[in-house]
Amino acid sequence: MTLVYERRGSAAQQLADILGPATRVVGSLDELSALLAGNPEELLVVLGAGTDLADAVRFAVAHRITHPALGVVLLREEVDATVLAEALRAGIREVVASAEMLTVRAACERSLALSRLLAKPTWASVPEPEATAPEGGEAKIVTVFAPKGGCGKTTLATNLAVALSAGGAHRVCLVDLDLAFGDVAIMLQLPPDRNIGEAVSIVDRLDETAVRSMLTRYRPGVDTLLAPPTPADGEKVTRGVVTEVLRIARSMFDYIVIDTAPAFNEQVLAALDASHKYVLLAAPDIPTLKNLRVALDTFDLLGFPADRRLVVLNRADAKVGLTAADIARILRTPIAANIPSSRDVPVSINRGVPIVADQPNHPVAKAVRDFAQVSLLREPATAARTPGRRLFGPRKQK
Ligand SMILES: Nc1ncnc2c1ncn2[C@@H]1O[C@H](COP(=O)(O)OP(=O)(O)O)[C@@H](O)[C@H]1O
Numbered sequence: 001m002t003l004v005y006e007r008r009g010s011a012a013q014q015l016a017d018i019l020g021p022a023t024r025v026v027g028s029l030d031e032l033s034a035l036l037a038g039n040p041e042e043l044l045v046v047l048g049a050g051t052d053l054a055d056a057v058r059f060a061v062a063h064r065i066t067h068p069a070l071g072v073v074l075l076r077e078e079v080d081a082t083v084l085a086e087a088l089r090a091g092i093r094e095v096v097a098s099a100e101m102l103t104v105r106a107a108c109e110r111s112l113a114l115s116r117l118l119a120k121p122t123w124a125s126v127p128e129p130e131a132t133a134p135e136g137g138e139a140k141i142v143t144v145f146a147p148k149g150g151c152g153k154t155t156l157a158t159n160l161a162v163a164l165s166a167g168g169a170h171r172v173c174l175v176d177l178d179l180a181f182g183d184v185a186i187m188l189q190l191p192p193d194r195n196i197g198e199a200v201s202i203v204d205r206l207d208e209t210a211v212r213s214m215l216t217r218y219r220p221g222v223d224t225l226l227a228p229p230t231p232a233d234g235e236k237v238t239r240g241v242v243t244e245v246l247r248i249a250r251s252m253f254d255y256i257v258i259d260t261a262p263a264f265n266e267q268v269l270a271a272l273d274a275s276h277k278y279v280l281l282a283a284p285d286i287p288t289l290k291n292l293r294v295a296l297d298t299f300d301l302l303g304f305p306a307d308r309r310l311v312v313l314n315r316a317d318a319k320v321g322l323t324a325a326d327i328a329r330i331l332r333t334p335i336a337a338n339i340p341s342s343r344d345v346p347v348s349i350n351r352g353v354p355i356v357a358d359q360p361n362h363p364v365a366k367a368v369r370d371f372a373q374v375s376l377l378r379e380p381a382t383a384a385r386t387p388g389r390r391l392f393g394p395r396k397q398k
């Protein structure tokens with residue numbers, strides 16, 4: 001059931017119409033809190049544009065602890081950066097213009113999907129990795145993630161892999177975990193014949209030889225583990241398969257760079273579980289920043305430590321009316337690196353050669369190399385994720 005608080009009758013009716021029959025409109029925030037206390041499994045609250053911002057913030061702050069899986073979507077007549085920043089700080093998942101009905105519905109669907117994932121009890125039974133440092137000789141795993149497509153994940157992952165190999169001095173494996181729409185093969189012009197899909201049928205007897213047989217060499221020092229050629233094959237690559245492949249690949253490489261789908265799906269979670277660093281991509285536009293802020297909150301909820309996150313701003317110099325201060329305010333996180341925007345990036349992609357390899361002196365190549373050097377190569381390998389107990393512990397009842 002979706003719970004809606006909207007004081008103005010006509011707006012409430014309109015919301016109930018677009019959100020469907022499983023919607024209940026309530027007349028006060030106290031009533032809403034009482035309902036939630038009695039129904040801890042509820043996953044979505046929509047606060048109408050008539051809600052006072054301070055009340056909405058108080059409500060979200062109160063419920064993010066008692067109902068961590070609950071999503072709060074806030075409607076406003078106008079969405080501006082200040083409201084957005086304040087709302088996201090309070091843990092509100094989405095702020096949407098109330099007049100944009102399709103966007104409202106889409107935001108609610110996104111929030112519900114995330115809540116279902118967060119509430120999924122099966123996660124509680126997945127054994128947590130030991131929070132100890134990997135032994136010497138084991139790869140450092142770096143996952144490149146963004147909650148939105150088109151941010152430059154695959155571009156950064158491919159260039160990072162080349163930068164980390166330092167001309168063949170390090171062994172790097174680039175893993176394509178965007179299993180439905182993997183682009184690594186296309187970006188590097190590699191045949192996808194060998195791919196991670198082969199691990200599915202032999203997951204219980206995977207070893208180095210088997211993993212090696214799935215790799216495609218890109219250049220000395222850079223191997224790739226590509227995505228299966230069809231989304232149907234990609235679906236068969238479960239969390240368990242990803243975990244096992246990474247466990248074995250770890251002893252074969254110095255660095256593993258993982259490109260991901262723009263979603264907290266089970267394969268991405270397996271990658272994040274195994275990772276020493278999460279590179280989170282931002283771009284200087286409000287929807288992307290907002291989604292990244294939500295993703296950072298989700299990282300908190302899932303217990304992925306803040307000190308392993310590196311936020312990289314792509315197309316940092318794009319003239320879009322957002323200042324560095326706006327971006328910092330919305331994200332509440334320092335930016336580890338700024339990558340400029342350049343049309344040479346898509347040109348390099350069309351040629352099938354990452355810009356770091358093609359034009360090493362290009363400002364984009366330099367930015368990626370500096371980031372790799374400062375944030376990844378010099379960092380000692382530390383433990384993977386610490387358990388996110390908060391999410392799965394017994395819920396506090398009011
Ligand atoms: N710094 C940049 N400057 C210009 N274009 C870029 C830059 N980074 C990425 N792009 C372009 O943006 C598009 C999306 O990048 P991609 O890496 O496929 O994103 P994602 O993997 O996040 O969906 C590509 O066409 C790429 O060429």
Ligand SMILES: [Mg+2]
Nearest residue numbers: 153154178183
């Ligand atoms: Mg991609």
